[in-house]
Amino acid sequence: MTETTLQTVIRTLESAYDPATAESWDAVGLVCGDPAQPVRKVLFAVDPVTAVAEEALDWGADLIVTHHPLYLRGVTSVAATTAKGRIVHRLIRANVGLYTAHTNADVADPGVSDALARAVGLSGPLRPLAPLPDRPRLGLGRVGELPVSMTLAKFAALAAHGLPRTSGGLRVSGDPDRLVKTVAVSGGAGDSLLGAARRAAVDVFLTADLRHHPASEYAEDDGPALIDAAHWATEWPWLTDAAERLTTALAATGNNVEARVSERVTDAWTTTAQRG
Numbered sequence: 172m173t174e175t176t177l178q179t180v181i182r183t184l185e186s187a188y189d190p191a192t193a194e195s196w197d198a199v200g201l202v203c204g205d206p207a208q209p210v211r212k213v214l215f216a217v218d219p220v221t222a223v224a225e226e227a228l229d230w231g232a233d234l235i236v237t238h239h240p241l242y243l244r245g246v247t248s249v250a251a252t253t254a255k256g257r258i259v260h261r262l263i264r265a266n267v268g269l270y271t272a273h274t275n276a277d278v279a280d281p282g283v284s285d286a287l288a289r290a291v292g293l294s295g296p297l298r299p300l301a302p303l304p305d306r307p308r309l310g311l312g313r314v315g316e317l318p319v320s321m322t323l324a325k326f327a328a329l330a331a332h333g334l335p336r337t338s339g340g341l342r343v344s345g346d347p348d349r350l351v352k353t354v355a356v357s358g359g360a361g362d363s364l365l366g367a368a369r370r371a372a373v374d375v376f377l378t379a380d381l382r383h384h385p386a387s388e389y390a391e392d393d394g395p396a397l398i399d400a401a402h403w404a405t406e407w408p409w410l411t412d413a414a415e416r417l418t419t420a421l422a423a424t425g426n427n428v429e430a431r432v433s434e435r436v437t438d439a440w441t442t443t444a445q446r447g
């Protein structure tokens with residue numbers, strides 16, 4: 172059996188998630204690790220946080236693939252005086268690489284929002300909500316149909332069932348009895364796609380990190396119903412898809428790596444409270 176190198180894993184990931192399609196402000200690719208080092212175990216996670224680094228070390232991973240970048244802006248130090256610096260130190264000491272596929276995984280076909288769409292019950296063909304002008308099969312968000320019309324309340328329950336549990340669950344904006352069938356979804360913060368969801372004339376738009384004013388104005392103007400989920404939960408379904416794509420593509424070239432999806436909930440919001 173051939174020894175799989177980090178270089179080979181990166182090449183395989185990049186054929187699925189082309190770094191050239193990442194947004195200009197993004198920071199994707201290899202954060203730490205030597206391309207020549209061997210890779211046997213790969214942990215997939217949404218966030219490159221301390222709990223995920225610890226899980227990787229405990230499991231004996233050689234590589235962590237995360238959706239979110241560790242560093243999005245330039246830094247002049249990775250000293251172990253900050254949480255991020257300590258993560259870099261621990262990973263390098265243990266020979267664990269860290270690799271990020273962020274907005275390039277969002278726009279990919281299939282990408283983050285395809286996995287989200289399937290998780291919340293969309294079964295038919297999907298198309299990007301905001302296609303890239305030069306490559307219309309790629310783009311942010313997805314639009315598709317539910318197999319049958321259902322009330323907004325029922326769809327919200329279906330979505331909650333299909334997504335991993337988080338402390339905040341789902342927040343819904345709109346008449347719970349309104350019928351929905353055409354659905355737009357976007358993994359992560361979807362504020363910027365509210366206009367696209369309206370133009371696509373969908374019945375409901377499910378995303379994360381929506382804010383009061385844009386959501387309130389949307390409802391006032393008879394926009395689609397809105398479902399606001401936990402950011403982490405909307406991106407987590409993609410991890411299984413990415414892990415399967417990586418292991419299948421590597422196996423086809425005689426490279427066998429073991430992949431695991433982290434189930435640690437790393438959403439920023441950890442609990443809720445309510446009067447009464």
Ligand SMILES: [Zn+2]
Pocket residue numbers: 238239358359360402406
């Ligand atoms: Zn995100």
